[in-house]
Amino acid sequence: MIDKSAGISALVEEHVKDGDTIFVGGFGHCVPFALGFEIIRQGKKDLTLCRSGTDILFDILIGAGVTSKVVFGYLGNPGIGLGHAFRRAVEEGTLAYEEWTNMAMILRLEAARQGVPFLPSRILQLGDIAGASVDVRTVNCPYTGEKLACIPALEPDVALVHAQQADKAGNIQMIGVDGDTVTGAMASVKILVTVERFVETAEIEKMPEVTRIPGYRTTGVAELAWGAHPSYVEGAYGRDDDHFRAYDSEARMEKGLADYIRRYVYNCADHAAYTEMVGKKRLAELRAQSSGRKIV
Amino acid sequence: MNDLPVAARLALAAARELVDGEVCFVGIGNPSDAALLAKHSHAPEITLIYESGVVDSDPITKPPLSTGSPSVSQGAKMIADGLAVFSELQAGRIDVGLLSAAQVDPRGNLNSTVIGSYHSPKIRMVGSGGAHDIACLVNRLVILMPHDPRRFVEKVDFITSPGVSIRRSDLKLPSGPASLITERARFSFESGTAALSAIMPGYDEEDAVEGLSWEVKKTPDFKLIERFGNKEVVVARSRFRHLYK
Numbered sequence: 001m002i003d004k005s006a007g008i009s010a011l012v013e014e015h016v017k018d019g020d021t022i023f024v025g026g027f028g029h030c031v032p033f034a035l036g037f038e039i040i041r042q043g044k045k046d047l048t049l050c051r052s053g054t055d056i057l058f059d060i061l062i063g064a065g066v067t068s069k070v071v072f073g074y075l076g077n078p079g080i081g082l083g084h085a086f087r088r089a090v091e092e093g094t095l096a097y098e099e100w101t102n103m104a105m106i107l108r109l110e111a112a113r114q115g116v117p118f119l120p121s122r123i124l125q126l127g128d129i130a131g132a133s134v135d136v137r138t139v140n141c142p143y144t145g146e147k148l149a150c151i152p153a154l155e156p157d158v159a160l161v162h163a164q165q166a167d168k169a170g171n172i173q174m175i176g177v178d179g180d181t182v183t184g185a186m187a188s189v190k191i192l193v194t195v196e197r198f199v200e201t202a203e204i205e206k207m208p209e210v211t212r213i214p215g216y217r218t219t220g221v222a223e224l225a226w227g228a229h230p231s232y233v234e235g236a237y238g239r240d241d242d243h244f245r246a247y248d249s250e251a252r253m254e255k256g257l258a259d260y261i262r263r264y265v266y267n268c269a270d271h272a273a274y275t276e277m278v279g280k281k282r283l284a285e286l287r288a289q290s291s292g293r294k295i296v
Numbered sequence: 297m298n299d300l301p302v303a304a305r306l307a308l309a310a311a312r313e314l315v316d317g318e319v320c321f322v323g324i325g326n327p328s329d330a331a332l333l334a335k336h337s338h339a340p341e342i343t344l345i346y347e348s349g350v351v352d353s354d355p356i357t358k359p360p361l362s363t364g365s366p367s368v369s370q371g372a373k374m375i376a377d378g379l380a381v382f383s384e385l386q387a388g389r390i391d392v393g394l395l396s397a398a399q400v401d402p403r404g405n406l407n408s409t410v411i412g413s414y415h416s417p418k419i420r421m422v423g424s425g426g427a428h429d430i431a432c433l434v435n436r437l438v439i440l441m442p443h444d445p446r447r448f449v450e451k452v453d454f455i456t457s458p459g460v461s462i463r464r465s466d467l468k469l470p471s472g473p474a475s476l477i478t479e480r481a482r483f484s485f486e487s488g489t490a491a492l493s494a495i496m497p498g499y500d501e502e503d504a505v506e507g508l509s510w511e512v513k514k515t516p517d518f519k520l521i522e523r524f525g526n527k528e529v530v531v532a533r534s535r536f537r538h539l540y541k
Contacts, residue, residue: 026364053348078361078363079324079325082422091417093416102424102425103385103429104429106382123455124457127431128454129424131489177369179349180378234379291366
């Protein structure tokens with residue numbers, strides 16, 4: 001067995017380079033907040049972030065100044081409102097962006113996963129999205145003559161993923177909502193993962209069908225309970241909806257966002273300090289909200 | 297009836313569009329509420345699909361904040377991924393889609409991207425998400441909008457999700473919006489432009505078109521809906537407490 005286990009700061013330090021294109025995993029569920037916060041702590045620069053539907057982690061990474069470009073289908077605070085850092089950056093013209101749709105982003109990642117330059121689709125031939133921030137070429141099907149949009153491959157340098165469990169060989173097991181997490185991870189050159197817990201390889205072998213990323217593709221994996229807070233992990237803890245609401249009001253002003261980042265990122269030396277600040281009481285409440293569905 | 301909040305009346309009006317047994321691709325918020333209301337009243341056999349990949353779930357006890365929220369999976373029969381459900385959509389296997397947006401125009405074009413110009417917007421919004429994809433690909437599209445004249449414009453600032461278009465048949469896309477539902481009225485796109493086809497309980501014709509920026513014609517089958525179904529109203533009152541905020 002090749003041991004892929006490492007600490008989270010070593011993973012980020014070694015594998016995230018300034019200027020990289022980063023796929024941020026987690027479609028509402030298992031959002032890799034701890035990995036994202038570590039990227040901010042380490043002061044990485046000039047990153048391009050991509051995924052289909054974003055969570056506030058994306059907005060925080062914009063507000064923290066580590067991001068120079070975003071490639072997305074939806075950018076906001078799901079169910080609550082706008083991404084305030086994103087909105088400010090767009091209105092001030094300080095952020096480059098490519099705006100697609102959720103399906104287009106999934107097809108872009110899927111094309112890279114399959115190793116083809118594009119995938120054909122019927123979307124993006126009507127409306128204003130094609131041509132606004134992105135150039136979408138078309139092709140006539142060589143078999144039927146139908147006109148189709150060519151959705152270009154997007155191969156991220158690094159994927160950030162959080163999941164329930166893995167062995168130290170990096171066989172990543174995940175249940176619950178996926179969205180485009182596995183597609184985006186498998187499309188990427190490197191895959192960095194945090195998991196709620198390490199298990200023995202014998203445990204992985206009991207349910208290999210829930211292994212979504214195989215060990216040979218995983219670059220490195222760190223054990224980090226609560227690594228997806230304030231998002232949720234199926235079977236482990238519920239979503240901290242209050243945190244998302246509080247972010248919405250704080251991030252409205254630049255100063256509020258800076259305070260938020262100071263409190264949750266810079267003032268916490270590491271993830272242990274972060275969970276301590278969130279507090280045992282709150283974590284216990286979130287634990288109690290969990291669905292209880294487990295990988296057996 | 298009039299004591300029901302706008303969001304509950306909008307859900308009641310839109311739930312009428314759904315037929316039992318249909319497969320339904322739903323957005324969060326009003327669309328999800330309408331689909332759940334239908335499922336718990338006249339259409340128990342509808343299958344709800346969320347873009348996060350969740351299939352045939354029933355999140356009525358805690359309406360999800362997003363398509364990836366924990367409660368979306370409540371009662372799910374399958375959790376697939378985004379690729380799987382968008383593939384079903386493109387292959388024409390989904391009967392009906394429900395969408396809302398910030399602006400709508402008489403052709404059923406929807407805007408959820410920017411207010412103002414694209415490159416120097418007055419208000420930057422969240423963007424398409426799956427809305428463009430649903431509007432292009434779903435067999436029948438139902439649009440839900442609270443009756444707010446500012447949202448009903450002659451021409452949307454940005455077409456995120458395309459409405460009726462003669463180009464659809466060339467591109468082998470389904471015909472797009474079938475109806476536009478507000479808490480006050482139903483508009484039909486049969487003629488290509490939103491025309492008034494029904495008035496919802498508690499409103500009159502003047503209310504239905506109040507403040508709309510375009511001249512609204514009536515469809516030949518125009519009617520007044522005198523009341524919502526008893527079961528629907530009971531469900532709206534008992535199960536949708538979150539709409540009473």
